Amino acid sequence: MILVPEVAEETAPPRKVKMKKRDIVATLLLAALTLPTASAQTPAVTRALADVDAADQARVQGDSAAWKLVAPGFMFVHSTGPVDDLPAFLARRARTGPLASGRGVRAVDLEAPRGYIDGDVLVRVKLLGDSSTASVRAGQSRVLDVYVQRDGAWKWLAHSTSEVRARWMPVTVATTLVDEYAGAYAAAEGPRRMYARRGDALVQITPAGDRALIPLSDATFGYDGLNATVSFVRDKAGRVVAADESAQVGFTHFPRVNP
Secondary structure (H helix, E strand, O other), X not given: OOOOOOOOOOOOOOOOOOOOHHHHHHHHHHHHOOOOOHXXXXXXXXXXXXXXXXXXXXXXXXXXXXHHOEEEEEEEEOOOOOEEOHHHHHHHHHHHOOOOOOOOOOEEEOOOOEEEXXXXXXXXEEEEEEOOOOOOEOOEEEEEEEEEEEOOEEEEEEEEEEEEEOOXXXXXXXXXXXXXXXXXXXXXXXXXXXXXEEOOEEEEEEOOEEEEEEEOOOOEEEEOOOOOEEEEEEOOOOXXXXXXXXXXXXXXXXXXXXX
16 A cells, blocks of 8 residues: 655746645645755755744744744644644644644654745755654654745744654554454455464565554554554454555445455
8 A cells, every 4th residue: 555645736827826725735745845855955044944943942932932933824734634823723732732743742853854945935844753652653744844034034834744654552452353353355446455463463464575563452453654544343243344444545444355
């Protein structure tokens, strides 16, 4: 299964056009695909990234002056879909806390930020990882921020988060359940899924080899390396009759075809 982000390409005419929020986000994602690596960035970009990072940290610490470095029309697109303007974002932040993930989990940079300046616009892309413990699989998110230069300062205009890897808390599942889930499943559209027990664990059998499944409950497992899950379904008699897969590309129902 390949998860491919949707990218919309647009050509801006030489006049001001009122774009829908989803069109703006798609345009920003397209711009992010062409960003240079950190080592290829110009000194101007390096200075700008340092400035906006300092402002980000100040906002996390509650510095009211840093909140003045937000541009009119600010939008924050969450990984789960909601789009907040500044008042809505601040209200949500007051409920969830000031940490970058919004879930009480501190996020750290997993790679050097990448940036690009075009006139008075700065685009920054970062890969963030959640802080974690031995019992929690850390999540990863790709974040895109856009800033505009106003009054000699970079002001935050837009943010979008794409979850690369979900933050999961594995549980222990009885091997008797693992045995019940092993088998073949096929969707009406043709795709198939094969699962097998390896030791005490359940895996997905793929042409490239076994993919580990991370138990999230007695019936739901996460695909290691993907932001996707599978939940096994029972009928009224308690027999496992299907596997329901949920991924970034959608939901698929796989009826069982053999034990």
